[in-house]
Amino acid sequence: MTAQPILQVENLGFAIGDHQILADISCGFETGAIHGLIGPNGSGKSTLLRNLCRIWEPQQGQVLIEGRDYRRLSRKTLSQMVTLVQQDTRLDFSILVSDFVAMGRHPHLKRLQWLRQRDMDIIEQALQVTGTTVFRNRPINELSGGEAQLVSLARALATEAPIILLDEPTSALDIRHKLEIMDLLTGLRDAGKTILISIHDLDLARRYCDTVTLLQQGRIHYHGLAAKGFAKQRIKEVFHVGVEEIATEHGVSLLFYR
Numbered sequence: 573m574t575a576q577p578i579l580q581v582e583n584l585g586f587a588i589g590d591h592q593i594l595a596d597i598s599c600g601f602e603t604g605a606i607h608g609l610i611g612p613n614g615s616g617k618s619t620l621l622r623n624l625c626r627i628w629e630p631q632q633g634q635v636l637i638e639g640r641d642y643r644r645l646s647r648k649t650l651s652q653m654v655t656l657v658q659q660d661t662r663l664d665f666s667i668l669v670s671d672f673v674a675m676g677r678h679p680h681l682k683r684l685q686w687l688r689q690r691d692m693d694i695i696e697q698a699l700q701v702t703g704t705t706v707f708r709n710r711p712i713n714e715l716s717g718g719e720a721q722l723v724s725l726a727r728a729l730a731t732e733a734p735i736i737l738l739d740e741p742t743s744a745l746d747i748r749h750k751l752e753i754m755d756l757l758t759g760l761r762d763a764g765k766t767i768l769i770s771i772h773d774l775d776l777a778r779r780y781c782d783t784v785t786l787l788q789q790g791r792i793h794y795h796g797l798a799a800k801g802f803a804k805q806r807i808k809e810v811f812h813v814g815v816e817e818i819a820t821e822h823g824v825s826l827l828f829y830r
């Protein structure tokens with residue numbers, strides 16, 4: 573990990589109407605790591621991710637990408653730098669999977685420019701690594717929730733953005749696909765990508781994330797190394813459940829109880 577975070581959040585505050593959803597968010601995300609974003613329902617994880625890619629803009633504070641305020645970057649440049657895999661992958665319109673994944677190349681094309689051979693190779697690669705090549709000629713609306721999640725990840729990979737934000741990308745996946753996605757993210761991390769993933773499965777997060785940011789009612793409760801973030805007392809304070817750690821041959825697993 574490098575000293576200068578590729579993604580830095582300074583005193584971020586965000587409200588919708590008079591509902592203050594995020595307040596005093598300050599944290600940095602270093603390159604080449606998987607950063608977990610954890611917190612109870614409604615704690616602000618999706619809202620923060622949306623603020624980090626400028627779908628929504630904070631009213632207070634700023635977001636710096638490679639040290640530059642992201643408001644100073646063009647939308648095109650920002651889309652080349654940051655991509656978001658949204659939680660809800662359903663679309664209001666029908667589009668073929670291959671065309672949907674190809675949308676990931678738009679930030680790299682000029683207006684009305686056709687896909688080049690290099691773009692098509694990248695799309696092919698994104699379909700392959702996510703195991704979604706078999707769906708390429710199907711309308712995305714006809715896929716299951718889990719299949720659509722994988723296709724959304726393929727679109728994100730096609731952007732080649734160095735920062736990948738994922739909003740609960742494993743929520744609709746069966747356990748085998750969950751592990752495959754987390755292994756895929758590990759490979760991307762090892763290749764130098766910065767990954768910020770909101771995730772409810774604390775056990776999976778404990779196993780795969782390098783750092784963790786714990787949100788509670790729109791504020792940061794903890795931001796730092798994952799091992800400390802999953803301390804029993806901390807989980808109890810944030811989620812109001814007890815937790816035990818058990819050592820397995822694959823590392824530490826968490827066991828929850830009320």
Ligand SMILES: Nc1ncnc2c1ncn2[C@@H]1O[C@H](COP(=O)(O)OP(=O)(O)OP(=O)(O)O)[C@@H](O)[C@H]1O
Pocket residue numbers: 588591593611612613614615616617618619620
């Ligand atoms: N479009 C919106 N309009 C008004 N309030 C919203 C909107 N989106 C989110 N909120 C509110 O912001 C708060 C945080 O929501 P958010 O979806 O960011 O939480 P989350 O941590 O991602 O939750 P979950 O784990 O359930 O997905 C909630 O109180 C929610 O009701």
